[in-house]
Amino acid sequence: MTEELSKGYEPAEIEKRWYRYWQDQGVFRAACKEGDPRPTYVLPMPLPNVTGSLHMGHAMMCTIEDVLARAHRMMGFDTLYQPGTDHAGIATQVVVERQLKRDGVTRQELGREEFVRRVWSWKEACGSRIVEQQKVLGLSCDWDRSVFTMDAGYSRAVREAFVRLYHEGLIYRAKRLIYWDCAARTVLSNLEVNSEEENGELFEFAYPVEGGGEIVVATTRPETMLGDTAVAVHPDDERYTALHGKFVVHPFLERRIPIVTDAVLVDPKFGTGAVKVTPAHDFNDFETGRRHQLEMIEILDEEGRINDAGGSFRGLDRFEARKAVKRALEEKGLARGHKQHRLMIPRSERTGTVVEPMLSTQWFVKTEPLAKPALEAVREGRTVIIPEEWTKTYEHWMTNILDWCVSRQLWWGHRIPAFYCDACGHTMVRNVEALGECEACASVKVRQDEDVLDTWFSSALWPFATQGWPDKTPELLRYYPASDLETGYDILFFWVARMMMMGIHFMGEPPFKRILLHSLVVDETGKKMSKVVGNVIDPIDLIAGASFETVVEKALPGAPADEALKKFKKAYPSTASMGKGFDAYGTDALRFTLCSYSPQSKRIALSPKKIEGYRHFCNKIWNATRFALGYLEGARVTDAAPVVSSLENRWILSRLGVACGAAREGLAAFRFDDATSALYRFFWNELCDWYLELCKPIFASTNANSDANSDANSDANSDANSAKARRDETRDTLGYVLETTLRALHPFVPFITEELWQRLPRPAGVPSSIALAALPDAESGRADAEAEREMAILQAVIVAARTIRSEREVHPGAQVPLVLRGEANGSLRVCEAGRVAIETLVKTSSLVLEARGGERPRGAALGHAAELEVLVLLRGIVEAGKERDRIERELKKAQKSIEALEKKLASAGFTERAPPEVVQETHAELASHRARVTLLAEARVLAEEL
RNA sequence: AGGCGGGUAGCUCAGUGGUAGAGCGCUGGCCUUACAAGCCGGUGGUCGCAGGUUCAAGCCCUGUCCCGCCUACCA
Structure with missing residues (x-):
């Protein structure tokens, strides 16, 4: 040292x-010490995925947070920067399954218990990587309090939350159309689905109409026709008036399908104006099906293969089925052509596979009663969102929120604490890890729901589940609510909004005082970082x-x-x-850089x-x-x-x-x-x-x-x-x-x-x-206006002299004679006091301070600093011609400013209506420009004897 | 389509109604006893476009053109 x-x-x-x-x-x-008089500062870290490694977004987030934490610690707060990691259900399961695949094993072959054991050992081996990287970034978290969302205590909190919400009627189980990930074989919430525009094909084919004729429909997913239960046309579309109430015949499945009229679904200007309706595999069609009481035929199994309902197409993968259906339609002479078509393809955020809308029985959180107080907390300013503009986005989302599907067909995660009795059909939702017998009929034929909870369900409890909830621990009392929640704006909905809902519901007050949102880190040209573009750092x-x-x-x-x-x-x-x-x-350089960007x-x-x-x-x-x-x-x-x-x-x-x-x-x-x-x-x-x-x-x-x-x-x-x-x-x-x-x-x-x-x-x-x-x-510091004013004079003098030296190309090492002329009791006094500074920083061979008015030394370059004349004696060093040109240039500039200011002051509107101090300032400015012109004119004279 | 942002120096971005700022770049000169990863100077802008309000607009209002992002989408 x-x-x-x-x-x-x-x-x-x-x-x-x-x-x-x-x-x-x-x-x-x-500290969390009883009687600690210090205020607390609590900052829950947005928990990174245990699978993750540090990317630029983390670096941004962690840096900002650590600055907040360190600053508050230094300001005397009892500071808790709460770290932890997220079990990241689907992401982790996908990673481990991929690894198993390399060894030629499937998780089904291993069985649930063994699979979960493998995930745990993977987590022990690899899960700390991101934590190590966070330490490289210098994060000042209280690592001893680090929490993993699958820890026993945290799991208990997750179960407790589920159980309470269920008994309060805020969690229900229902059959709904949901997004299905065929690769991971699980339901996804709509936030886990990303739609992007891709190239596709609009394929047209004809349904033969019962009693003769045909009706042509268009589709981007031909295989779904196996589940069609209607063809819809617009009620006002005269092309199809004659077909209202008639039926078409399914070419492969010997099914009669009604032609219905629907003004919501059908845009007569698009395609053929006739739409095939597949209520079990399309969100719009689902609603249409409800309006017309249509049959809902599911045609896909959980891996995305055609099921028994698909007749001879049974067993085909959905993409093979698409080809097969098209071929079959062509063979039957029903194909009516196709064209290129750009469309939005919904893909699973985790597996990247195209997701399928499917009918499925799942657990849902009723969001509206939870969203309302969360919305009010922000409206009333109990929680403040910074930058403020995000408030609108938050409001918009909270007022248009849909019920939240929280079950996932995964093995890695918090198992849903619902138990079903096979004997009497009784459902029990209890905060226990296992349930031996039915509470209604005492049968031992009780089985637990196979599914696990959405990872966001557990992370929504982060601000209080980390502090020991549901127990009233000292930590919970001291560190809830948190002070700030800092994160990227992209997870405002995923996470922040949900923490708000859960925090208010279970703790009675919002989980944080402020929500701080930072921006997305992108490449230097403004593009998102991605491994496709190749711009990840x-x-x-x-x-x-x-x-x-x-x-x-x-x-x-x-x-x-x-x-x-x-x-x-x-x-x-x-x-x-x-x-x-x-x-x-x-x-340090990286951190400082990240902090230097405007939020x-x-x-x-x-x-x-x-x-x-x-x-x-x-x-x-x-x-x-x-x-x-x-x-x-x-x-x-x-x-x-x-x-x-x-x-x-x-x-x-x-x-x-x-x-x-x-x-x-x-x-x-x-x-x-x-x-x-x-x-x-x-x-x-x-x-x-x-x-x-x-x-x-x-x-x-x-x-x-x-x-x-x-x-x-x-x-x-x-x-x-x-x-x-x-x-x-x-x-x-x-x-x-x-x-x-x-x-x-x-x-x-x-x-x-x-x-x-x-x-x-x-x-x-x-x-x-x-x-x-x-x-x-x-x-x-020690505020000192006089020192600032005086120093400004010295700086101006030194800069003016240096500029003259530099512009006239005087060698930096050369000493020059310098004369400063001004008011004896004003700036000259300051210069006298700062004589050594001027001499050193200008490099003068002699420094003369004198009152203005007398003869100026000939052959000097004349500059000015505040009201001081700055004369650098340059005789024999500088060419007169160059100096003249320079002075002319400056004169022009000054004249231009004077014209503008004179014009302004000549306007009656300005002098009468602008505040007096502004008018005064303008006068002063004009005066200084005029003085400058005079000075330049005089400099021209002096320069003649260079 | 709807919502939210943005357009300011060559680049990346600040900017609070009162004649535009930083960093980088460019450029001239310096190996000056902390630092050449440096020092001393300089150049560079019709603030997207058109109107309006105002004594005064980069800033407020209206329209318009681009560029992002989010949400919802046409089967």
Whole structure:
């Protein structure tokens, strides 16, 4: 720890050390101590799937959350960042089944018990990967409280919730048309189904009409005609009036099918204007069937094969059946052509297979009574959604919510606690793992429902089931409701809305005070990340560094490397200038980058170049500290800002307060972009660019004066004393400012700040980790308007002089004579006080301060800073012609501004109706432009003698 | 089709009615004892388009054209 800092910032080396330290020190632990006077801050982590590995979305989410958690911890809250993982029913089952398939076994062959055992062992072996990655990101969760949704305690809570809802009449079992995943052989909720436009075919065929003639229908799913129980036409469609009330004959199944009229289903302008109706396999047809009391014929089994109802097509897979039906229709001369057709294909989010609408008996949650209070909680502001615009989306969904199908035909998950008696048919819903005998007839022929619950049902209980509910544990009392819930807007419905419903229902109050939503992380061109497009980035590659070969292999698995790389670079144009791959940017740089994006926009276009930029920022922090450490020996660093007298010290403390205040405001308003940019600008553009540069001559003066000390000269001694006093004050200020700034930065960049903070002089009695130190605020600085004003004058003078030097191509190392002319009691006094600063930062060979009015030195370039004239003597260095052109250009600019302002002031409307201070400001602005014109005219004269 | 966003510098994005900001890029000059992952300068905008309100519009209103996302869809 005491060894010197390396010249460059190397994140890998420092990051690995501190995470262990934090865990060993128990920094992340929530106290949950009786009598703890601290307020609580509770942040339930959106539980990642146990199957998952960390993607950019997680990185975004985790970063934002960890910033919130760390900031609140530093603000003195008893902070619980609640971690855990989700058993992810279908996703996990699919993964394990795939693995079994490689070994040539099916889960049916293994049996349920053995299969579930295998899933558990898979979970033990592989399920912690994402947790390890979260630790790489620096998450400050209380890992000791981590919960897995299949834990015994959590499972009990899930059963309890089901049982209570059932007895309250909010859960029911019914036969409904649902989405069926034929690959996973389970029902899906409509949120687990994604529809995308794909190429398809609109196939037309004729139904022979009883008594002669035919009616042509069109379909994208010809095989469903095996379940047709009607043909519908529009009642007003004159083409078909003659057929009303007649029947068609099914060509394969010897079934009479009625022709019905239906104005809802049929759009006469589409296709042939006649629609085949398959009530058991289509949502619109289902409703049509209800309207006309049509027979509902199911034609598919649970694997998507044609069942007995399909006659000779029985046993065919649905896609084979499609071909077979078309062929058979052609053979019978009933095919009437086909055309290309774009249509929305619904696919299972997990297995990717085309889902089929099927009739099925399932368990449903009655959502309306639950949604209403959840809606009201937001309307009444008991829960606030940020950014606020999402409130509308939430309302829209909550008011149009459908009953929620919660049963799944899976083996991995919480088994539905419903028991059926085969003897008397009695149904019992109890919070038990097994039930021995029937409560009605005492028969032992009792079997449990085979199905498990939707994963979202269990995760809907997250805010309270993690805290021991239904028991009234100390944790539950202290940590419910949570403070914030932070997540991607894409799961507002899936999860957030459901937690709201369940939280209010079971706990009587909403589960969180605020809902914070961040945007989707997309590629640099704005496209969604996907393995199809080949633009996925593994956050770990950005942290640890990776060659493009490695990166591209993950982005587009299985594709030729050069093709994949081309696609990848197209998705991330800023990587064009990056040679072999990503450097190791480090966790801190990635975190800072993610925080720098505004939460207002709906997409976050990830730019690797931007991450590189923030790594440079980390390097800047590193080196500034390295510089400072060379002078901080013996610094007295205090809790509060020191009282200081010199301008630069007063100024930096004032700016420090502004920056820390802005950072706090940004954190509070969920505007991390504002917070990070305030700290970035302060650190780089104020602390490094100005303050440290101003410190240099002060620290350098030490040596000069210690030489002077050896003289017996008393003046030199007193000079030396005052120089020492100033040096000490500056040393203490620098120490304080740096220590404070690191604390302000810590929530965003935890690793580098801990590393550097541990090396800095700190106030007495600080905690063992920066993570437990106090988060600075506006009061951590010392507001000083006068210092800011004076410093602004010095900065303006220095910049003006530098600009002249640079524009006239004076060599940066060359010393130039500088003359500043102004008001003796005004800015000149400030310049006199800041003489050393000006001399050093401008590099002057001589600095003359004089009152305005006298003769100006000939051959000088004339600039201005506030009301000061800045004269840089350049005789013999610069060509007169170039200088003249430059002055003309500036004159034109100034004239243009003057015209605009004069026009504005000439308008009576403006002078009479605009607020007086605005008019005044405009006058002042005009005056300053006019003064500038005068100055430029004079500069032209001076330039003639260059 | 409906709903919600967005269009500002070459790129990615901030912007609170009072003459437009950042980072990156571009560009000129510097290896200046913390940092070339750097320093000192500079260039760059008809704020999608057309109206309107206002003394004043990137910001408010209306229309319009593009681009996203979500929801529901035509069998």
